[in-house]
Amino acid sequence: MRTIVILSLLIVCSCKSPTSTKTDQSKELKATIERIDAAAFKAKIEELPDEQILDVRTPQEVSSGMIEGSLNINYHDADFAQQLSALDKNKPVMVYCAGGVRSAKAAKILKKEGFKEIYDLKVGYGGWKK
Numbered sequence: 458m459r460t461i462v463i464l465s466l467l468i469v470c471s472c473k474s475p476t477s478t479k480t481d482q483s484k485e486l487k488a489t490i491e492r493i494d495a496a497a498f499k500a501k502i503e504e505l506p507d508e509q510i511l512d513v514r515t516p517q518e519v520s521s522g523m524i525e526g527s528l529n530i531n532y533h534d535a536d537f538a539q540q541l542s543a544l545d546k547n548k549p550v551m552v553y554c555a556g557g558v559r560s561a562k563a564a565k566i567l568k569k570e571g572f573k574e575i576y577d578l579k580v581g582y583g584g585w586k587k
Contacts, residue, residue: 488573510524544572551576551578
């Protein structure tokens, strides 16, 4: 009987998966949002080989100008989160709006949608132009 109990305990103990591996994997999958100023935003654009630049302003705001190479997806569109599927989740995303509020909210949505590397222009397009 004692042998059966000992063997049962050994089997149960050997079947447990290590928790550290699970923790390490979840750390690797976490997205990062970095709020940066205009100079750092420009440097990131020049540094990153395949970044995606996302302008979340309205079409009226975009008509006054935009950062070269940007894709405009209006934050106020009802299907904003669905439109983000046009972007590659595995490539860095540079996001901006007019003043930094909508882009901060959009960055949180990007993170929730599974994007890994997100840079938010905290001063917005207005700060970029200065």
